[in-house]
Amino acid sequence: MTVKNGRRWSTANAYLRPAMKRPNLTVVTHALVHKVLLEGKTAAGIRYERKGNVQEVRAKREVILCAGSVGSPHLLQLSGIGSKAVLEEAGIDLQHELPGVGENLQDHLEFYFQFKCKQPITLNGKLNWFSKGLIGARWLLDRKGLGATNHFESCGFIRSKAGVEWPDLQYHFLPAAMRYDGRSAFDGHGFQVHIGHNKPKSRGWIRAKSASPSDNPEIQFNYLEHEADREGFRDCVRLTREIINQPAFDPFRGDEIQPGNGVVTDAEIDAFVRSAVESAYHPSCSCRMGSDDLAVVDPETRVRGIARLRVVDSSIFPTIPNGNLNSPTIMVAEKAADIIRGKGALSPSDAVVGMDENWLERQRSGSPERVAM
Structure with a gap:
C-alpha cells in the first residue's frame, strides 16, 4: 500500500499536485490526444481535442508519451508509427514502420x-x-x-x-x-x-481499429x-x-x-x-525497450527511428515485473527523468539478496517439519 493521511498516495497526489504551481507546467484536463505531429522522422508536437475544439501544441525539445500500456501504443499507431499491416488495416497512413508497437502485451x-x-x-x-x-x-x-x-x-x-x-x-x-x-x-x-x-x-497485442482517436x-x-x-x-x-x-x-x-x-x-x-x-489491472510491455527489430524504445526511452519522441510508462517494460506495477512504473519514470535531464546514474546497490542455494533442485527450503516456501 502507498497511503498518507488515510488516503491512497497516488502519483497525482505525490508528484503532480505539488508541481502544479510551477510557472513552467500547464495541465490540460478533459482532453483527447489525437496524434503526435511529425515532421519527417521528428516529433514536432501533438494534436488534441478539448470541448470540441482541436488544438495543436508545438514542442521546443521533446514529446513524451505517458499514456499507459494501452494509450501509448495506440497513440503511436494513430500517428502512423507501427506495423505496416496494422496501420493499413486501420486506414492510417504509415509514417514510420515499427512492427513492435502494440505487440508483446502482458498482464497479471x-x-x-x-x-x-x-x-x-x-x-x-x-x-x-x-x-x-x-x-x-x-x-x-x-x-x-x-x-x-x-x-x-x-x-x-x-x-x-x-x-x-x-x-x-x-x-x-x-x-x-x-x-x-x-x-x-x-x-x-x-x-x-x-x-x-x-x-x-x-503474449497479446493492442491495435488501432481506425484513424479516429475516439x-x-x-x-x-x-x-x-x-x-x-x-x-x-x-x-x-x-x-x-x-x-x-x-x-x-x-x-x-x-x-x-x-x-x-x-x-x-x-x-x-x-x-x-x-x-x-x-x-489484476497490470497491462504492460506493449512498447517494449530493447535494441532488436521488435523493440519500440531504446535504453534511453527514445522511440526507435523517431527523433525527439519518448515513451515513459509501463508499456516499455520488456517483460512484466514480478509484482504489482505501481512502484516499478514510478521507478521507470524517475530513471527516465534523470536520463532526460542528463543526470548520471546512482551508484549500484550492494544489498544482499537471499537465495536458496538449492533452488534448482527443490521448490522450497527448510525441513519437512518446518517448511519455508
Missing part, C-alpha cells in the same frame, strides 16, 4: 481462494449499514480506522516449482470473503487469498494461451491449499468456499481458473 491474472472462518472476526461482519457508517465517520473525522486501508496488509511470494529462480506466485491476504469490487460477499464470516502466476508466457483500439491479451501459464495456475491451487491447511490456520479455517473441494484434477482446475480468473 489472479483469482480468489476463499474459506469460511470459524471465528466472527472478519470484515464480513462490518458490511451492515451501521458499521459502514461508523467506519466512514471515523475516516472523515481523523482519516483512521478501517476506512484508511485497502485491507491487503499481508502478502507474499513463493516459487511454483523447483528450478524457478525467483518466486513467481504472489499472494494478497484479505480478512474477508467477497468480490474484489465489493458488490457481493459471502453470507457469513470468511477470508480469502488473491493468488496469481506472475510471469506469464502468453475509436477504442482492439485489445487481445491471449490470457492462458501458453501451457506454462495454465500449469502455473494449477500450482496456485495446490500450493494454496497446502498453505491454508497448515496447523496455524486450524482455529480459523472452515470449509473451502472457492474453488471447492471438488476441484482437484488438472481439467477441473483449468475449468475453474477459466471461469474465475480476473485481471
Whole structure:
C-alpha cells in the first residue's frame, strides 16, 4: 500500500499536485490526444481535442508519451508509427514502420481462494449499514480506522516449482470473503487469498481499429494461451491449499468456499481458473525497450527511428515485473527523468539478496517439519 493521511498516495497526489504551481507546467484536463505531429522522422508536437475544439501544441525539445500500456501504443499507431499491416488495416497512413508497437502485451491474472472462518472476526461482519457508517465517520473525522486501508496488509511470494529462480506466485491476504469490487460477499464470516502466476508466457497485442482517436483500439491479451501459464495456475491451487491447511490456520479455517473441494484434477482446475480468473489491472510491455527489430524504445526511452519522441510508462517494460506495477512504473519514470535531464546514474546497490542455494533442485527450503516456501 502507498497511503498518507488515510488516503491512497497516488502519483497525482505525490508528484503532480505539488508541481502544479510551477510557472513552467500547464495541465490540460478533459482532453483527447489525437496524434503526435511529425515532421519527417521528428516529433514536432501533438494534436488534441478539448470541448470540441482541436488544438495543436508545438514542442521546443521533446514529446513524451505517458499514456499507459494501452494509450501509448495506440497513440503511436494513430500517428502512423507501427506495423505496416496494422496501420493499413486501420486506414492510417504509415509514417514510420515499427512492427513492435502494440505487440508483446502482458498482464497479471489472479483469482480468489476463499474459506469460511470459524471465528466472527472478519470484515464480513462490518458490511451492515451501521458499521459502514461508523467506519466512514471515523475516516472523515481523523482519516483512521478501517476506512484508511485497502485491507491487503499481508502478502507474499513463493516459487511454483523447483528450478524457478525467483518466486513467481504472489499472494494478497484479505480478512474477508467477497468480490474484489465489493458488490457481493459471502453470507457469513470468511477470508480469502488473491493468488496469481506472475510471469506469464502468453503474449497479446493492442491495435488501432481506425484513424479516429475516439475509436477504442482492439485489445487481445491471449490470457492462458501458453501451457506454462495454465500449469502455473494449477500450482496456485495446490500450493494454496497446502498453505491454508497448515496447523496455524486450524482455529480459523472452515470449509473451502472457492474453488471447492471438488476441484482437484488438472481439467477441473483449468475449468475453474477459466471461469474465475480476473485481471489484476497490470497491462504492460506493449512498447517494449530493447535494441532488436521488435523493440519500440531504446535504453534511453527514445522511440526507435523517431527523433525527439519518448515513451515513459509501463508499456516499455520488456517483460512484466514480478509484482504489482505501481512502484516499478514510478521507478521507470524517475530513471527516465534523470536520463532526460542528463543526470548520471546512482551508484549500484550492494544489498544482499537471499537465495536458496538449492533452488534448482527443490521448490522450497527448510525441513519437512518446518517448511519455508
